[in-house]
Amino acid sequence: MVLVYIDQADQQIKKSSLEAMSYGAALAKQLGCDVTALILGTVQNNLADLGKHGAQKVYHLKNESLNSLDVKLHSTLIATAAKNANATVVVFAHNINGKAIAPAVAVKLEAGIVTGASSLPNTENGFVVTKTVFSGKAFASIQIETAIKVIAINQNSFGLVDYDTSATIEEINISVPAPSIKITKVDKIEGEIPLTEANLVVSGGRGLKGPEHWNILLDLAKALGASTACSRPVSDSDWRPHHEHVGQTGIQIAPNLYIAIGISGAIQHLAGVNRSKTIVVINKDPEAPFFKAADYGVVGDAFEVVPALTSAILKMKSTA
Amino acid sequence: MKILVCISKTPDTTAKIAFTEGNTKFDENGVQWIINPYDEWYALVKAIELKEKDASTIIHLVTVGLADAEPIIRKALALGGDEAIRVNSNSNDSFYVAKQIATIAKEGSYELIFTGKETIDYNSASIGSMLSAILDFPFVSLANQLDLNGNTATVRREIEGGEETCEVNLPLVISCQKGMAEQRIPNMRGIMAARTKPLKVVEPIETIARTSIKKFESPLAKSGVKLVDPTNMDELVKLLKEEAKVI
Ligand SMILES: Cc1cc2nc3c(=O)[nH]c(=O)nc-3n(C[C@H](O)[C@H](O)[C@H](O)COP(=O)(O)OP(=O)(O)OC[C@H]3O[C@@H](n4cnc5c(N)ncnc54)[C@H](O)[C@@H]3O)c2cc1C
Numbered sequence: 104m105v106l107v108y109i110d111q112a113d114q115q116i117k118k119s120s121l122e123a124m125s126y127g128a129a130l131a132k133q134l135g136c137d138v139t140a141l142i143l144g145t146v147q148n149n150l151a152d153l154g155k156h157g158a159q160k161v162y163h164l165k166n167e168s169l170n171s172l173d174v175k176l177h178s179t180l181i182a183t184a185a186k187n188a189n190a191t192v193v194v195f196a197h198n199i200n201g202k203a204i205a206p207a208v209a210v211k212l213e214a215g216i217v218t219g220a221s222s223l224p225n226t227e228n229g230f231v232v233t234k235t236v237f238s239g240k241a242f243a244s245i246q247i248e249t250a251i252k253v254i255a256i257n258q259n260s261f262g263l264v265d266y267d268t269s270a271t272i273e274e275i276n277i278s279v280p281a282p283s284i285k286i287t288k289v290d291k292i293e294g295e296i297p298l299t300e301a302n303l304v305v306s307g308g309r310g311l312k313g314p315e316h317w318n319i320l321l322d323l324a325k326a327l328g329a330s331t332a333c334s335r336p337v338s339d340s341d342w343r344p345h346h347e348h349v350g351q352t353g354i355q356i357a358p359n360l361y362i363a364i365g366i367s368g369a370i371q372h373l374a375g376v377n378r379s380k381t382i383v384v385i386n387k388d389p390e391a392p393f394f395k396a397a398d399y400g401v402v403g404d405a406f407e408v409v410p411a412l413t414s415a416i417l418k419m420k421s422t423a
Numbered sequence: 424m425k426i427l428v429c430i431s432k433t434p435d436t437t438a439k440i441a442f443t444e445g446n447t448k449f450d451e452n453g454v455q456w457i458i459n460p461y462d463e464w465y466a467l468v469k470a471i472e473l474k475e476k477d478a479s480t481i482i483h484l485v486t487v488g489l490a491d492a493e494p495i496i497r498k499a500l501a502l503g504g505d506e507a508i509r510v511n512s513n514s515n516d517s518f519y520v521a522k523q524i525a526t527i528a529k530e531g532s533y534e535l536i537f538t539g540k541e542t543i544d545y546n547s548a549s550i551g552s553m554l555s556a557i558l559d560f561p562f563v564s565l566a567n568q569l570d571l572n573g574n575t576a577t578v579r580r581e582i583e584g585g586e587e588t589c590e591v592n593l594p595l596v597i598s599c600q601k602g603m604a605e606q607r608i609p610n611m612r613g614i615m616a617a618r619t620k621p622l623k624v625v626e627p628i629e630t631i632a633r634t635s636i637k638k639f640e641s642p643l644a645k646s647g648v649k650l651v652d653p654t655n656m657d658e659l660v661k662l663l664k665e666e667a668k669v670i
Contacts, residue, residue, distance in 0.1 A: 112583035172582060174555060174562040199583050202541075203564040206517065206549035210556035215633030216517065218547050231637055236545050240440040242640045243545075249633045283561035287577075288588035297584050303670065327670060345567075345601055346581070351436050351543055352460050353601070360669040371436045374543075377642070381667040383659070384648070394648050399662060403653030415656035419664065 105131040105138045106190035108181055108208075109153065109161075110200040113291070114170060116148045118263075118300050119196035121156050125264040126256045127194040128157020130223055136191070140270065141184050143177060144169035154270035156263060162188070162275045168282060172200055175283040178207035183277050185212055190251070197255040198299060205255045215247035218255040238351045238374035258299050259357040260378070296330050298347070303329035304358045306349065306376070307337060310365020310386065310405055314342040319409045320364055326416045332356070334366050350375035365405045368393025385409065424477060424571070426470045427533040428504065429524055429551075430486045431459040432495040433544045442639040449544075449639070458495050461539025461600060463502070468604035469569060470537055471503035481505055485527050487520045489513050493622065500617035501609035507622045515545065516632035521553035526628050528558060534593040535576070540565055540600040551598040560594050567602030 107127035109120040124140060131138035140158040142150065143166070150161045162184060169177065181204065185193050193208060195201035197219050209216035217232040221242060225231045229246050232254055236243045298304065305324040307317065324331050331347060338348040349356055351371040357378035364385045366372060373396050376382070384397040387404050394400045401408050434440075435455040443450045458467075467484070474480040484499050484507040486492050496507045510523045528536055536558075541548035548564075555562030567586070568579035576595055579588050579602075609617075651659045663670045 110583075117583060171587070174552060174564070175560075178552075178556060199565065199581060202548045203552055203562065206521075206547075206552035207556035207562065209549075209633075210518065210521070210553050213633075216549065217634065218549055233640075234546075236639070237434075237440045238543055238546060240642070241442075242642065244637045244640070246635050246637050247633065248635065284563065284589045284591045286587055286589045289582075289585065290587070291585040295584075348601065352464075355546075360663065360667070374436070381663070381669045382645075383663070396645060397648040398645060398667065399659060400648040400650045401653050401656075401659065402650065408653050408656070411654070411656040412659060415660045416670070418657070419660045 104136050104188055104190050105134065105192045105194060106185050106188055107138065107140045107158070107194045108201070108204070109140050109142045110196065110198070111142070111144060111146050111170070112200070114144070114146045116146055117196065117198060119198040119258045121263055122258065122261050123194050123196040123256050124153055124156040124158055126223070126261040128266070129264065130192060130194065133223060133226060134192070139188060141181065143180060150272050151269045154268040155266055157266050158270040161270045161272045163272055164275050164277060166279050168279060171286050172203060173282050173284050174203050174207055176280060177204050178211060179280060180277055181208050182211035184275060192252045192254065195253070195255040197257050201255045205253055209253040212251045212253065213249065214251040214253045215249040216253040216255070217245050217247060220254050220256045221260050224254070235378065239355060239377045240374060257357065292346070298330050298332055298349070298354060298356055301330035301356070302359045303327050304332050304356060304360070304379075305329045305362045305364070306332035306334070306366060307343070307364045308334040308366030309336050316406070317343070319406065319413070323362070323409055323413045323416070326413045326420070329360075334372055363393055364409060366393060367391050368396060424473070424480045424535065425531060425533045426473065426480060426482050426535045426537065427528055427531060428462070428467050428470050428482060428484050429536070429538045430462050430467070430484050430496060430499050431539070431542045432456050432486065432488055432492045433459040433542050436460070436543065440641070446638045446640065447636070456495055458499055459539050459542045461541065463499065464606040465599035465601065465603040466537035466539050467499055467502055467504065468607055469599055471607075472604055473571065474503065483508060483531060483533070485510070485524055487512055487514065487523045487627070496622060497617050498609065500620045500622070501613040502607060503613065504620070506620055509622060509624050510627050511624050512627035514632055515636050516634050517547050517549040517553060519630050519632045521550050521557060522630045523627050524550065525554055525557040527625070528554065534595070536560070536596045538596070538598045540598045548598070551596050555596040558594070558596070560596050561591050562596045563589065563591060564598045565600050566597045567600055569597065569603065
């Protein structure tokens with residue numbers, strides 16, 4: 104049986120968990136077994152809807168104290184639920200919560216684990232999972248040798264699959280141990296799609312010359328409904344907040360569209376964005392290395408090109 | 424306070440990523456090795472900052488690696504830290520590595536164990552979480568601030584869509600990221616001192632790896648950039664809509 108852990112943030116199921124659900128359902132089909140979702144805490148979503156992404160059944164441990172991340176608690180409960188259900192594979196999203204919890208669950212289940220998986224395993228001869236390594240500069244195929252397996256699937260790498268079904272919900276009862284951490288303050292970034300979940304990202308580099316020029320980038324992002332990112336020197340100089348820093352030493356993203364404005368395309372920057380499906384580079388230097396990694400390029404001054412692109416998008420949207 | 428900092432050796436960020444032996448091994452030819460940036464810039468420097476506040480703090484570094492990891496561990500000692508332990512083994516299996524470090528951690532009764540948020544080579548982000556499970560300690564991931572008050576740690580961490588402050592009792596495992604500390608450069612005194620700091624080599628405990636790498640692959644190269652005239656942004660919008668189908 105494949106068990107898919109559905110995590111939540113702010114009592115909402117994340118898109119990355121729905122991708123994990125779709126992945127788990129496809130894997131169960133490949134293995135010829137059942138697939139069940141597991142959710143801890145209380146969420147506002149209709150859990151039966153997990154069926155739309157392939158869940159046959161949803162185990163729900165309804166307990167408000169599980170709404171925020173406590174790795175010791177969550178990993179213990181997930182491992183217990185997996186054992187009770189005789190799960191042979193446990194699937195996580197490789198997001199902030201999954202990265203923190205999945206390896207601990209693997210230890211508790213004596214399972215081999217692959218995190219950052221990029222596709223379904225090859226099960227013809229063993230159980231081989233492909234993952235991204237070297238910050239997206241390569242892939243490794245990894246054989247899991249244990250009877251129970253844990254997989255954490257990369258965000259934005261397995262598309263949502265729609266099914267025309269509804270899942271049955273089964274409330275489960277596992278006694279919840281005392282929490283190991285106490286949350287004293289929560290600061291949400293309001294109104295923004297987290298970068299790792301964004302389909303469209305507009306990103307700026309040192310070529311924009313200073314924080315006072317960011318309005319042209321923000322206008323473009325708004326016209327597209329995109330999230331914003333930046334290169335490392337930009338966040339190091341406090342032109343933009345740290346959570347926007349993408350790259351090898353920032354966050355790694357894989358949106359459908361990445362628009363890079365005034366970014367040279369250093370190897371450390373590319374490592375964070377090279378899994379994007381489509382890359383557009385706007386740079387006044389035709390020799391900028393980023394053009395080699397781009398699908399579309401505009402050689403020109405960002406201060407002219409970006410506002411023109413924003414207008415063109417608004418025009419397209421108003422006539423669509 | 425006894426702190427254990429986990430140090431990993433990784434290829435330099437500009438290293439050419441290529442493979443040998445029928446794509447089953449990373450090609451180390453000409454590769455420069457560095458301390459994994461998250462381990463160095465955030466985990467190690469944070470430990471040093473804590474020692475600067477409280478001189479009774481003891482910092483030990485641990486790495487699981489062969490003798491070729493020693494220059495890296497000496498460099499880490501040059502930044503700070505009292506002594507280092509090298510577990511004489513090499514493995515790509517996270518559990519194998521975590522098990523070795525957990526064994527060292529138990530023997531040394533450390534109250535704080537630091538890791539970087541992930542390594543820049545295998546990007547597994549697994550060691551901290553695994554250590555916490557093996558040792559049965561709480562785990563706080565993606566920390567960007569830490570204050571200690573007696574037996575209680577106040578940690579700020581990244582969560583989905585924001586940040587959170589939490590209080591946790593020691594002993595504790597923390598994975599560190601940007602914000603936790605300011606990157607430093609080792610000075611001459613540190614480099615000299617590092618030469619004589621103890622670097623203990625211990626043999627690994629027997630552990631069966633749970634995964635093994637079968638092969639590596641490089642991503643497909645992009646087919647080439649399509650240039651669009653900077654005065655014709657309608658064309659770019661059209662391409663993004665109709666050809667790339669991303670907007
Ligand atoms: C260990 C290590 C880790 C690193 N990690 C990261 C990381 O995670 N992320 C990251 O981003 N960097 C990282 N770096 C830094 C990286 O090497 C580059 O220095 C950095 O990405 C450059 O940022 P940039 O492209 O914004 O600036 P620059 O390299 O200065 O490029 C600015 C670009 O803007 C263009 N430009 C200037 N004016 C205009 C204009 N008017 N219109 C259009 N274009 C214009 C220029 O032609 C140039 O290409 C790391 C470096 C090291 C050593």
